[in-house]
Amino acid sequence: MIKFFRKIRYDLMEKNKTGKYFKYAIGEIVLVVIGILIALQINNWNELTKKRNTEIEILVGIRNDILRDTIDINFNIRGYQNIIKRDSFVLHHLIKKKAYSNMFAQNLHSIANLGWSVVLHEAHFQEAKQRGLSIISNKEIRNEINYLYGFKYSGFKSKVNNNDRYKHNELLKHTIGNYFSYDSSGVFIDKESYAKLLSNKNSHYYIKRSSDMHKRLLNFHFNTLSKSIEVAQLIEKEIVYLKNKY
Template structure:
């Protein structure tokens, strides 16, 4: 093709048809420019198609993370509701709103040092931030919602619950009463298999325990139960908001994926 155009140019020059030569040269330049523009357009189209595939992959990965978060949220919400019921029962016994023995009281009270907590699946989101790939999500409203989902306020409630339990309640309770082995497993479940390796004489020192009346007359324990219950109620509300956010975000991602892939 190049030889063909060169041959035409040479013929025009040899025939001294200068005006036709210049017209031809301009036409050739225009053809070259058009060719370059077409190549650039094809390249841009290929890049956009590549980015669209990346966007789809990213959103599907985020969707999987959010669905996993929903399972964890449902578990934590159910777990915290049970804790509230247990502590309400403890307070009813301690304030004589209902009758109960020490065994009845401790059946619910023995979980008092448990904390639990939610850990969002942030691997995909962190990678997007670190690699600067959040910009691949072209829907700005959806991108903002994703950033908002991973920057919510439930961690503040968890920190308050954890710090109060570890720094205030645990030291006081462990000094106030002897905790028998069957209660230790509920304070720290991970220790159970370890404790089972030891004989009963090593694990249980058979120390005397405080009577139920001592708990009833202990304002510190009553107030701790009240405080922890309020804290868990706040955490439950935060978890519920996070769950609603997760459901809405999951649906938004679904709708957007259908739109861009139709």
């Protein structure tokens, strides 16, 4: 192709057609410039496509991590709902000074020994932070994700996993641990120990405090679950938008 254009230029010069030669030269320059612009445009388009695909990949990963978190949080919610029922059963039993039953012993033992921690999935969010959160082009989505992980999840993990204020079952275990006995059939409380437990107001107080903390932790789970679902839905809409953008 270059040889073809070169031959045309030589022919025009040999025939002393200077005007036509300059017009042709300008036209050739215009064609070259257009070709360069097209190449740049294609390159820019390819770069935008790569950037978009990377952003989609990151968002899909974060969304999937959040959805995994909702499964784990729901598991804990069911656990806390169950333990709160046990709290209520035990407190009612003590307040009414009802006759001893094996079910009472089993429920009391459960509320003193059961507890749930939480492990959240943050791999794709951490990857986004390493790349720079600006890789997420939508500022609103970026802020919502950063708020979820940087504030909501951080506080949630602190309360559930690390804050002694919410671990009254540990104190409860220490307070009522001596009342229990064990045999081949499981846990039980003998007659004398049960009579002491009924009259021990401190134990009643710690059981009530433990129940209150279980309710507060349940609310933390519900609040975090609600925000997680909200952010996951926003990300899903953004993924659909990005896939249809180009």
